[in-house]
Amino acid sequence: MMSTRSIGLGSTFRQATIASKLSRNQALRTVFVKRTVKTQSLPPAAAEAILNEQRLKRPSSPHFTIYQPQLTWIGSIANRVTGVGISALLYGYAIAYLAAPETFASVNVIEFIAGLPDAVKYAGKAILAAPFAFHSLNGLRHLGWDMGKFITLKGAYTSGYAVLGATAVSTVALVLM
Template sequence: MMSARVGLSSVTRRVAFAPIIGRNQIALRTVIPKRGVQIQSLPSSASEEILNAQRLKRPSSPHFTIYQPQLTWLSSIANRATGGALSALLYGFSLAYLVAPGTFDSAHIVEFVAGLPDYVKYTGKIILAAPFTFHFWNGLRHLSWDTGKFLSLKGAYRAGYAVLGATAVSTVALVLM
């Protein structure tokens, strides 16, 4: 006896029982015209100009108008500024000594400073001592971070306040010498 399978094939079932929405989407895709996208060729210099224009609109980092000032990034900025200022001072004095060694030798500098009023001497000492001591103590803080210490938020702030305190004490000590 031969048995015949009665029913619809799988493809016929899918088409017959597919939701009407699915069948209509296929019809709509062919009816709705596709939008064309206009493109244009640009020389390589134009792409650089577009990129530079986009860069001008980007915010600086950290974005000063959004974020509240924090000790960690303020001390980072101050560390870079003091390092740059101290380097510029050292290189400037070294170049001046190379150009005119008779004018910038120790005897002439001591003689010049001795003739200044006391308030100018103390102001000059503060201007030189504060960046030097801050950069020194903050450098030690960075070295401690390299060893894995004070890396938590609480530790970073404690170390930051310690740097500020040590800077104040050592600046006063250097000025009073």
């Protein structure tokens, strides 16, 4: 090996060795490998039809309706629904106030609510207080999870029941204010 380096033939021998290996591999490929699958181009409509047919044959995953309801996923769904509901009310009132500021001024809203029967007032307060209390308390539960608390299954259920109980108590307190 030292002699080829001193003469300067090392790179030439390496190139010859690599070239002979490549030509052997190409010769073997042409002898042994034959393509048995033929491909063809399809128009987009035909390709989409084939894809839709394949999708119909796929097994579908179980839907959540076949499972027994669990506190964890009911709480998650309720948290999302209450968040969307509170946001929709807030943005709806803000847009209505921007559209007609004199109609939705605080004085007019207070006068309108004062004229309602007591049963309607309490029902309205309960409808507003329950989602607000649940979403706020469930947010604290999620902050606890972010800190690494109540992550076990028992902890998740304990904190879930605690949120439901605290929601009931705080909803009653907010309605009676």
